[in-house]
Amino acid sequence: MTNTFLEKLHPGFSQTIELAGAPIIEEKSQFQHIRIFDSVRNGRVLVLDDIVQLTTRDECGYSEMLTHLPMLEHGNVKQVMIAGGGDMAIAEEALKHRGVEVVFNVEIDERVVDLSRRHLGDVNAGAFADPRLKVQIEDAFVFLADKASRHRFDLIIADRPDPVGPAEVLFGDTFYERVRDALAPGGFAVFQNGVPFFQPEELTDTLRQMKKTFRYSGVYLAVVPSYIGGFMALTWVSNDAVLGDPSKWQALDTAFAASRIATDYYTPAMHRAAFALPAWIERLVRA
Amino acid sequence: MTNTFLEKLHPGFSQTIELAGAPIIEEKSQFQHIRIFDSVRNGRVLVLDDIVQLTTRDECGYSEMLTHLPMLEHGNVKQVMIAGGGDMAIAEEALKHRGVEVVFNVEIDERVVDLSRRHLGDVNAGAFADPRLKVQIEDAFVFLADKASRHRFDLIIADRPDPVGPAEVLFGDTFYERVRDALAPGGFAVFQNGVPFFQPEELTDTLRQMKKTFRYSGVYLAVVPSYIGGFMALTWVSNDAVLGDPSKWQALDTAFAASRIATDYYTPAMHRAAFALPAWIERLVRA
Numbered sequence: 001m002t003n004t005f006l007e008k009l010h011p012g013f014s015q016t017i018e019l020a021g022a023p024i025i026e027e028k029s030q031f032q033h034i035r036i037f038d039s040v041r042n043g044r045v046l047v048l049d050d051i052v053q054l055t056t057r058d059e060c061g062y063s064e065m066l067t068h069l070p071m072l073e074h075g076n077v078k079q080v081m082i083a084g085g086g087d088m089a090i091a092e093e094a095l096k097h098r099g100v101e102v103v104f105n106v107e108i109d110e111r112v113v114d115l116s117r118r119h120l121g122d123v124n125a126g127a128f129a130d131p132r133l134k135v136q137i138e139d140a141f142v143f144l145a146d147k148a149s150r151h152r153f154d155l156i157i158a159d160r161p162d163p164v165g166p167a168e169v170l171f172g173d174t175f176y177e178r179v180r181d182a183l184a185p186g187g188f189a190v191f192q193n194g195v196p197f198f199q200p201e202e203l204t205d206t207l208r209q210m211k212k213t214f215r216y217s218g219v220y221l222a223v224v225p226s227y228i229g230g231f232m233a234l235t236w237v238s239n240d241a242v243l244g245d246p247s248k249w250q251a252l253d254t255a256f257a258a259s260r261i262a263t264d265y266y267t268p269a270m271h272r273a274a275f276a277l278p279a280w281i282e283r284l285v286r287a
Numbered sequence: 288m289t290n291t292f293l294e295k296l297h298p299g300f301s302q303t304i305e306l307a308g309a310p311i312i313e314e315k316s317q318f319q320h321i322r323i324f325d326s327v328r329n330g331r332v333l334v335l336d337d338i339v340q341l342t343t344r345d346e347c348g349y350s351e352m353l354t355h356l357p358m359l360e361h362g363n364v365k366q367v368m369i370a371g372g373g374d375m376a377i378a379e380e381a382l383k384h385r386g387v388e389v390v391f392n393v394e395i396d397e398r399v400v401d402l403s404r405r406h407l408g409d410v411n412a413g414a415f416a417d418p419r420l421k422v423q424i425e426d427a428f429v430f431l432a433d434k435a436s437r438h439r440f441d442l443i444i445a446d447r448p449d450p451v452g453p454a455e456v457l458f459g460d461t462f463y464e465r466v467r468d469a470l471a472p473g474g475f476a477v478f479q480n481g482v483p484f485f486q487p488e489e490l491t492d493t494l495r496q497m498k499k500t501f502r503y504s505g506v507y508l509a510v511v512p513s514y515i516g517g518f519m520a521l522t523w524v525s526n527d528a529v530l531g532d533p534s535k536w537q538a539l540d541t542a543f544a545a546s547r548i549a550t551d552y553y554t555p556a557m558h559r560a561a562f563a564l565p566a567w568i569e570r571l572v573r574a
Contacts (some may be wrong), residue, residue: 009327011305011328012305012325012327012328012329013302013303013304013327013328013329014302014303015301015302015515016300016302016303017299017300018298018299018300034531039299040298040300041297041298041299041300041302041485058484058517060565060566060567061517061565073534085514093439111309157403157549165305169323197345199499223510223517223518223565224517225484225517226514226517227448228302228512228515229350229512230345230510230511230512230517231510247536264565264567265565265566265567266565266566267563267564267565267566267569268358268554268561269563269564270563270564270565270566272558272560272563273329273560273561273563275556276554276556276557276559276560277349277553277554277556277557278347278348278510278552278553278554278557279349279550279552279553279557280552281445281552
């Protein structure tokens with residue numbers, strides 16, 4: 001019998017991933033069911049509560065677009081906070097920017113961090129070796145309330161799962177208010193916002209919420225094959241700046257070359273392209 | 288028991304689509320096994336030899352990017368040939384351009400045409416009602432050899448399946464030579480070229496072949512969730528013109544507005560964005 005993992009995230013549709021060998025990790029933490037295995041096709045896979053979080057073969061589209069895009073357009077990100085992201089794949093990308101002074105990676109589940117450190121070195125070894133990384137085992141929702149009184153971030157990245165279980169608070173009005181108060185002048189926050197082909201309301205609801213709390217907000221796109229359904233929506237907010245500002249795009253090629261960061265997905269051309277929306281997503285955004 | 292369709296196109300990975308009700312069509316034609324059914328999530332689905340060809344919910348990304356993109360950049364397409372495309376979804380998009388004089392849709396399997404006419408009206412009713420549509424039941428490979436002696440096309444669209452079975456000739460050198468000889472001055476041909484995440488060689492092999500036969504060639508991208516694996520590669524060739532020419536992009540917004548064509552995916556911004564390639568696809572293209 002073939003050893004397979006079946007993901008039934010969206011009603012009416014499922015994906016099956018064939019494993020290469022026996023599962024590496026299969027355990028229940030305080031918060032969730034954690035699995036790590038090698039797949040025949042997509043490299044090593046991290047699964048939380050039966051949903052694919054990352055495959056080493058295509059996490060680049062997700063991690064790079066949540067980091068390099070806002071960081072290069074901002075131009076001077078020093079203080080970064082990551083909400084979730086226990087696998088440290090996003091932290092690893094953020095830390096590739098030499099100007100970054102600190103990355104607070106706030107993950108509620110210590111087991112995800114420990115197991116990712118041990119088994120997902122391909123995507124996080126650089127992060128764990130970097131003294132600028134501060135791993136906080138804490139609810140990002142609580143951390144923001146505490147930290148916001150004394151700390152401001154140039155970039156907050158919400159590597160949040162879907163709005164169920166412990167992550168539900170990361171989709172509430174209070175969360176957005178805390179993000180707003182924790183942003184430094186000129187700062188951005190960016191958010192995982194689901195796959196609009198299967199989860200259109202996750203995008204429309206979020207954008208409606210964001211408009212209440214932030215002066216500027218919007219959406220850009222990435223394509224991560226393992227997040228099934230085509231385009232993934234990434235949303236952004238700011239109190240005082242626009243992300244996806246064409247007047248800043250001329251400078252991207254020089255800035256990216258100067259950064260000497262090697263990427264698998266991000267390029268300045270993909271940066272500019274990410275703000276183009278298919279007509280059906282444009283309609284969702286206007287809704 | 289739930290009624291499902293399982294697609295095992297790529298080794299190590301499969302997708303399962305839940306049906307809404309009993310299958311509508313399930314038969315074997317002279318060339319292939321044909322299925323049409325309604326799905327819970329993605330509308331009506333056409334399956335040939337166990338591979339999803341089209342769902343009414345997301346064919347827009349495919350059909351619109353193979354038609355409106357080259358047609359608007361060309362600016363004066365009158366004569367169109369479609370190789371394959373028996374479902375007439377692409378013909379329907381091409382015929383939305385008022386300047387088009389004729390669309391030869393050359394499909395080898397008459398049953399696909401008949402069943403699509405009867406059951407896929409959502410995506411082709413306009414085409415079948417249009418006197419400019421010429422349906423040719425013939426091998427496109429043969430049609431091109433015959434027709435090329437007396438006919439030149441401004442646009443040839445190869446709506447070819449994967450390079451197996453009867454479609455294999457549509458990936459051979461001789462096919463590209465026939466396409467080359469059938470192109471009018473300034474004309475383009477565009478090709479379905481697989482999902483590079485799962486089929487990288489289909490892209491690299493094709494681009495290598497194209498360079499032998501055409502002066503200009505390249506790739507652009509579309510995202511069609513049902514063609515699992517993220518980005519779909521669409522390739523283009525020409526004897527004397529460049530597709531994806533930024534000097535023509537200024538005019539797109541006006542031209543598209545003037546066409547008064549309603550789309551679900553194509554926009555001039557998506558047109559420009561389609562030529563941006565993720566770093567890993569750029570590397571494939573340079574290989």
